[in-house]
Amino acid sequence: MRTWFLCALLLMASLSAHAVEPRERLADPALEARARTISSELRCLVCQNESIDESGADLAHDIRMFVRERLTAGDTDAQAMQAIVSRYGAFVLLKPPVERATYVLWYAPPALVLLGLIGTVIWLRRRQVVPADAAPLSPEETRRLDGLLRENDG
Amino acid sequence: MITELGHFALILALFVAIIQSTVPLVGAARRHVGWMAVGRSCALVAFGLTALAMLALMHAYVTSDFTVINVIENSHTDKPLLYKITGVWGNHEGSMLLWVFMLSLCAAAVAVFSNNLPPALQARVLAVQGMIAVGFLLFILFTSNPFARTFPAPPNGQGLNPVLQDPGLAFHPPFLYLGYVGFSVAFAFAVAALIEGRVDAAWARWVRPWTLASWCALTIGIAMGSWWAYYTLGWGGWWFWDPVENASFMPWLVGTALIHSSIVVEKRDTLKSWTILLAIITFSLSLVGTFLVRSGVLTSVHAFATDPTRGTFILLLLVVAIGGSLTLYAIRAPALKGGGLFAPISREGALVLNNLLLSCGCATVFLGTLYPLFLDAMGGPKLSVGFPFFNRTFAPMMVPMVIAVGVGPMLAWKRGDLLGALQRLWVAYIATALVVLVAFYVTYGGPVLAVLGLGLAAWLFTAVLTEFAERIRLFRVPLSDSVRRAIHLPRSAYGMTFAHLGLAVSVAGFAASAYAQEAIEILKPGGTINIAGYVLTLENVTRIPGPNYMADDAAIRVTRGGELVTVMHPERRFFPLQQQTTSETSIRTNFLADLYVALGDSDTEGDWTVRVYWKPLVPWIWIGAVIMAFGGVVSLSDRRWRVGAAAGASRRRNAQPMPVAGE
Amino acid sequence: MRRLFYLLPLVVFMVLAGYFLVSLRPAHDVHELPSAMIEKPAPTFDLASLGDDKPLALDALKGHPFVINFFASWCVPCRVEHPLLMRLAQQDHLPLYGIAYKDKPADSARLLATFGDPYRQVGIDQDGRVGLNFGVYGVPETYVIDGTGIIRKRFVGPLTAETVEKELLPLLKQLGQS
Structure with missing residues (x-):
């Protein structure tokens, strides 16, 4: 409930530095950009709710370096990512993979919107039953009614 | 001595709360005026007592009384005075005390400001609030007593976590808690309405200011937390989809839906059981948030010393409070009949869409926050659900929402003219197109989604202004007439305009953060x-x-x-x-x-x-939030909330203009 | 039918409460992560060893099940489990090998000189790369590896007498027999 940020994280990070450090950077800007993207999607295991790009933890630094080494050695982004996952498990991925265990996670939100829309439509239809004795309005009446309604709204 | 006084005050508050939660309820059932009136006095006395407890703990902090364990663990003689005071709620026990203090503040406010309520309704509302207070007072006294002593006293304390030694601590938690706990009033109104089996326009009108006030506080609280993170973190992040942030965001989303759906109850006498459900869920989410943060079942960067006993206790509270109210809902809500026709293309139709998207958005945040817990409880793999998930699921839901916010207020009640509304929004199309083109040109090669986000913000901003211009018939009648109309517009209408403008400003801030350079x-x-x-x-x-x-x-x-x-x-x-x-x-x-x-x-x-x-x-994110909250306050100040809102408001409903945002 | 609809929120909440209850079960630490390396071949290593000319290499250890303990002199919880490791090495003749994780060799040596050396051999992993290959995310961590070099079990945090009795020793025994 308490939303003051980062209490624990700074406790852990306090000994070392900040997030990504200049000395870690690769000379090739394109490669460096890829490394940044990858590390922003990997979760730091020590402080747990930060990406390793943001984390000052020592382990995050090691993994950042590792990613850069792999990229320099010619790995694709997916390969570098996989190298981390094979060591630390899918837990390190901030974006959970779409697989059997996560079908509910990924598909429930759109399904919910769809269900909600269908439910609303059904509910609306039930509410639109016009009493049988009400004669339909003539075009002239409709126009006047609209005018009155708009007047009311002003 | 003063510490014991605080402790006794808290124990006394528990007994008063027990009376508050029973006697008025019986009184309301038996139509006994005297018994019903007990609720009001109890609420005021309980407020005095919890305030006393709060002051006693503050005194222990300010005087550095190191016989109090809580002070030892969280304070130090060298700590600046500001942080001695704010450090009171910089820990689990103290923040729970703040929670209960805010709760009793809300109950006292209901006792003082809601005298125009029918006595039975007020008695029941206060009784429900008393029950919540009983639960949390028991929790504090049995599992998290801030007044516990130790002897001999150590020479000095362990100090407060340096991260919390920031002026943000003075404002962020109180606002946040006021928001969370404020929704207990709407919750209490909902439960009282279920007990009475009646929800009408008058009810909606009575709840609305309380919901609005809590919503404003929560908006400010969340925005301040985000800003605090922004300036302390050292790399300028402002939202992390951390479980604890989500715990504050979810009540905000449903609370926003509640504000809008209660307008429909008031104006059209329908969506009743839905609105009641939203009121229950909003506060339930505050409670669930408390559980998540203090039981240690989720990993968060926000550390609280956690303890399974506390977790079990809060879970028990959840089952009683949420389970109880939802049971009542299952029994009584089917009898709540809504009236009248309901056309999809109308103001109320737009509000239903708003509710649908906000609820689905909240459900998504909920699912993302708790999914690791669900999987783990079933023995599944350990997973992380981080920002990429929320960006891919939550954000797309909010896009149609923001678009609809621009159109909705242009539609008339009962039967809207969508085509006409869309035609009258031509200025907004031009503005959106201009902003998108300029942004695309200036940031060519940059992130495309951010350009669309800026377009969205431009759309909303101009659409809201267009709606306002229509309302005062700008350029259609002489300017002096427009000014006269503007002066006579109800405050609630201004409130809506500001709140929606604030949203547009924030959206621009969110979108443009993609252009940050480092x-x-x-x-x-x-x-x-x-x-x-x-x-x-x-x-x-x-x-x-x-x-x-x-x-x-x-x-x-x-x-x-x-x-x-x-x-x-x-x-x-x-x-x-x-x-x-x-x-x-x-x-x-x-x-x-x-x-x-x-x-x-x-x-x-x-x-x-x-x-x-x-x-x-980036500053627009928080400026927007402040404008939103300001809109809420403006709407709150609407004269008609206070004048003539007494019993019979429902009778006069048709004769008197309704104080509804977007009339 | 319509009434059931109004029951839905309650049902959803009760299910949720059930999940919460399960999550509160004792002895369940949300921070503890399962290893992704279980039942996989241990990453190969060949480390300079502390006070010894012979390097600590995975290939040389294969043949019999063994235990690898990642430790460091700067790690406080490691001190907690140290007496237990000493006992295991002396009484149970545990085939225990140490890897000094991100530690200066002199500091590790001083630690072992002061508190005793439970390890048959200690490898120096100063840049933490071997640790990273194992998926170490904090010290101490203890791995049980079978004779063919497959990781069978990981213990996160300090070992306790209970986990040793109930899990570590039985597992080793079982691996030794098969």
């Missing part, structure tokens, strides 16, 4: 960094002692085109007591963009790591 360099004194047309020169770093820390203060000269803009002073503060370093960033804003500087480590050769960020429109 430069992280190792500098020797005299070294420079170039970013976004600015040149930053590290002049020197000096060591300055603080009250309970040692600061390395960097002087960084900022120039633009050779002219001095400012000298910035980011700091690193070392707290010897905790052996911890915090970063005090320096931010220079011109309200269009922030220049953000954080000082990193130094190495043995006297080089400093300096992080500089240029963040366009």
